[in-house]
Amino acid sequence: MQDKNKLSQLISGNADDTMKSITSKVQEGTRISDEDAMYLYEKASLSQVGVLANYVRESKHGDKTYFNRNFHMEPTNVCLYTCTFCSYSRLIKKREEGWEYSLDDMMDIVKGYDEKEVTEVHIVGGVLPQYDVAFYTDLFKAIKAHRPDLHIKALTPVEYHYIFKKAKMSYQEGMEAMKAAGLDSMPGGGAEIFHPEVRDQIAGGKCSGDQWLEIHRIWHGLGMRSNATMLYGHIEEYRHRVDHMRQLRELQDDTKGFQTFIPLKFRNKGNQLSHLEETVVVEDLKNYAIARIYLDNFDHVKAYWPMIGRETAQLSLSFGVDDLDGTIDDTTKIYTMAGSEEQNPALSTEQLVQMIKRVNRHPIERDTLYNVMTDFKDVEFESDKEFKGYLQLPVINN
Ligand code: SF4
Numbered sequence: 001m002q003d004k005n006k007l008s009q010l011i012s013g014n015a016d017d018t019m020k021s022i023t024s025k026v027q028e029g030t031r032i033s034d035e036d037a038m039y040l041y042e043k044a045s046l047s048q049v050g051v052l053a054n055y056v057r058e059s060k061h062g063d064k065t066y067f068n069r070n071f072h073m074e075p076t077n078v079c080l081y082t083c084t085f086c087s088y089s090r091l092i093k094k095r096e097e098g099w100e101y102s103l104d105d106m107m108d109i110v111k112g113y114d115e116k117e118v119t120e121v122h123i124v125g126g127v128l129p130q131y132d133v134a135f136y137t138d139l140f141k142a143i144k145a146h147r148p149d150l151h152i153k154a155l156t157p158v159e160y161h162y163i164f165k166k167a168k169m170s171y172q173e174g175m176e177a178m179k180a181a182g183l184d185s186m187p188g189g190g191a192e193i194f195h196p197e198v199r200d201q202i203a204g205g206k207c208s209g210d211q212w213l214e215i216h217r218i219w220h221g222l223g224m225r226s227n228a229t230m231l232y233g234h235i236e237e238y239r240h241r242v243d244h245m246r247q248l249r250e251l252q253d254d255t256k257g258f259q260t261f262i263p264l265k266f267r268n269k270g271n272q273l274s275h276l277e278e279t280v281v282v283e284d285l286k287n288y289a290i291a292r293i294y295l296d297n298f299d300h301v302k303a304y305w306p307m308i309g310r311e312t313a314q315l316s317l318s319f320g321v322d323d324l325d326g327t328i329d330d331t332t333k334i335y336t337m338a339g340s341e342e343q344n345p346a347l348s349t350e351q352l353v354q355m356i357k358r359v360n361r362h363p364i365e366r367d368t369l370y371n372v373m374t375d376f377k378d379v380e381f382e383s384d385k386e387f388k389g390y391l392q393l394p395v396i397n398n
Contacts, residue, residue: 006051019048022293026052029059031296034242040290041238046282053289053320060299061322063362066370067352070120070153070326073109076100079126081158083192083203084272085234089126100128103135107142114147119367120326123154124189127206131159133167133174137181144182151368152183156190157215161207175218185368186219188227188262194247195240202234202273209244213251220257225369227302228258232287233266233279241287245294252297259370260300260323263287265307281312285319292320300370305347314359327352350381357384 010023022036022044032040040049078098079089090098101109110121121143125131136159140152155178164174193199194209207215216226228248232241245261252258265284268274279287292301302323305313313324327349347355349365353376356363363376 007055010048010051015048019044023052026055026293029296032294034246037242037245037290037294038238040293041241041286044286046286046289049286049289049293050319053292054318056292056296057301057320057322063360064322064364065317065356065361066300066323066364066366067356068120068326068366068368068373069116069118069349070122070368071109071113071116071118072122072124073101073106074125075106075123075131076126076128078128080129081127081203081206082272083206085192085202085231085266087267087270092128098126100130103139103142106139107146110143110146110150118150119373120151120153122187122326123152124156124159124187127159127162129166131163133163133169133177136163137177140178140182151185153185153187153368154183156187157212158190158206160215161211171215171218175215175222179222179224183224185224185259186216186226188229188260191229191244192231193236193240194244195236198236198240202231209247213247216257217251217255220255225257225259227260227262228298229262229264230291231264231266233283234273234276242294245291249295249297252295256297258298260302261291261295261298262302262304263291264304267307281315284308284312285315288316288321289319310347310355314355317356317359317361324352324356350383353379354381354384 007023007027010019015023018036018039022032022039024030025032025036076099077088077090078092078095078100079086080092081089082091083089113121123139136155140154143150143152160171160174160178164171167174169177190207191209191212192203194212196209199209216228219226230241230244248258248261263284265279266273266276268276268278288301288303295301300323301321302325303313303316303321304325306325308316313321317324327347353363357376364372365374365376367373
């Protein structure tokens, strides 16, 4: 249900003129400016951005909250890059500490899901010379030969830029080859922060912001879809976040190929930026909310629950988020190694549905392209009967 009353209270209440102007824009469906976004980061309260973001979220999706059934495969955690925020990768000189799967190893993982109702495999990992164009095209073809209906969401411009350069292929030729081999969509990773003031310090050497955007542009030009992320809460300033989202919004105006925006919280365990404090939950929620308000041409905003934990993920559904990713089956190490709340990120469909229902949202299992697989609105599990609802506490007004 849209929160028009609260929105009007914001306009007519104690809000200052800028807040009233932003509120009017949101109510009228007019795009907010970069200055507006900066104001929201610097001056607005959590409740103000929450009301606006929830209005946008419910205008687009009502109470619907999406998730999918997927599994992750990470061919290697050895990487020739040395991103300072990365807790996951092992340097080549310490490669014995990591893993490097062969094509057969990867196919064994895929076959391990033969009896399971997954719709998507999500493939990302480190960058190493043996994982080249031939390796990935062979892998995609082998997956499609084994299980044609499994959606392959794989690799980011970080890997593509490296392997195409090595193969002396243009981005266009490379992405066409990937599509022909069976790639269905691209995840949103590797975006970090586009602005070189930040990117050069945290992710020097890998593809630039412009190259990341260019590869997505080409992929969209082939009629395909992708996601976009932003790694926040490290050395960047608010202006860098706004600049990042502006570049995404501009590309989306041109191509309409992005589906979902996924803010990723920097975690500080086991990396070169461990001295930095992590953002607090209020900041995380505010960031989701501002992304929802600013990125008016993105359909979805996702909270990656293995990274922020289940409770914050539930809260985020009131701050612009409409997607909680998938029922990940303990197959990704990327965030557990960075110190996230979820050390064993596995949730059954039943658990995820309950998480969503307990904050009064409407759970829908989707496929990667947001086709509805199962609507869980009226599905009752045995364990639902044990839940009696939360206690109604008295409200005391001073
Ligand atoms: S973030 Fe990706 S590219 Fe950077 S070091 Fe880690 S695995 Fe390698």
